[in-house]
Amino acid sequence: MASLSVVTICFNNLTDLITTISSVKSQDRPPDEYWIIDGSTNKEINDYLSQADLPSYVRWVYERDKGISDAFNKGITKCTKDIIHILNSGDYYFGSKVISTAMNSFKDSRVMWIHGKYKQFLGGQWIVSGKPFNPKKLYLGMREVAHPTMFVRREVYDRIGLFPSDLRDAMDYDFLVRLRNEPYLYVEEILTVFTPGGNSEIHWRRCFKEGMKAYKRHLGYDPRVWVGYSKQLLIHAVLSLPIGQWLIRKRKV
Numbered sequence: 001m002a003s004l005s006v007v008t009i010c011f012n013n014l015t016d017l018i019t020t021i022s023s024v025k026s027q028d029r030p031p032d033e034y035w036i037i038d039g040s041t042n043k044e045i046n047d048y049l050s051q052a053d054l055p056s057y058v059r060w061v062y063e064r065d066k067g068i069s070d071a072f073n074k075g076i077t078k079c080t081k082d083i084i085h086i087l088n089s090g091d092y093y094f095g096s097k098v099i100s101t102a103m104n105s106f107k108d109s110r111v112m113w114i115h116g117k118y119k120q121f122l123g124g125q126w127i128v129s130g131k132p133f134n135p136k137k138l139y140l141g142m143r144e145v146a147h148p149t150m151f152v153r154r155e156v157y158d159r160i161g162l163f164p165s166d167l168r169d170a171m172d173y174d175f176l177v178r179l180r181n182e183p184y185l186y187v188e189e190i191l192t193v194f195t196p197g198g199n200s201e202i203h204w205r206r207c208f209k210e211g212m213k214a215y216k217r218h219l220g221y222d223p224r225v226w227v228g229y230s231k232q233l234l235i236h237a238v239l240s241l242p243i244g245q246w247l248i249r250k251r252k253v
Contacts, residue, residue, distance in 0.1 A: 008075075011040055
């Protein structure tokens with residue numbers, strides 16, 4: 001049976017981290033190890049972790065990093081188990097059986113990674129998003145493939161590499177592009193909930209531009225990338241209008 005490492009990176013956000021830790025602890029199938037990578041500028045999180053009553057599988061590192069990619073990579077390189085899941089601080093599992101569901105998907109040794117549905121706060125409403133990964137549509141960006149729903153075999157990181165240090169926001173998209181030929185499984189269930197205010201949400205313009213850079217780096221120039229970028233600009237513009245709010249209310253779950 002495959003084993004699981006969970007990684008959470010955090011930065012000066014103890015309240016968010018506590019939410020994530022509680023979610024991990026609530027699972028009916030706990031991870032085999034849980035690494036918390038704390039790059040904070042203060043000791044609040046470190047002091048909490050040092051005093052809290054935590055399961056034996058919890059480990060943490062308290063040291064400054066060079067950004068999100070560097071923090072991700074620190075966590076991944078410390079993982080020793082078969083499957084790795086990155087659950088960002090503030091995000092949490094949708095229910096107590098998410099890890100069980102995810103790990104059951106790896107009974108087939110051919111499956112190298114999985115992803116699924118997720119809840120996010122968009123246009124003033126909580127909605128369910130998530131579509132099966134389609135490598136032929138990478139020019140459209142992540143296309144509702146959410147990084148916090150992705151469980152990946154550790155051997156995949158050994159094969160295709162870690163997260164690029166030159167990207168501040170679209171490192172997950174860069175990873176997805178490199179992941180495109182790895183066999184995967186889409187889980188038709190909600191796996192995680194996104195807490196509003198994430199980095200890619202705040203810096204979405206920069207994120208899209210970095211995504212275009214990542215696509216060109218690995219797949220070459222493709223004019224269709226501009227179609228995907230223009231579509232994202234249009235979506236954000238519409239969501240700021242009353243009709244956008246109405247469309248989200250029609251879609252919400």
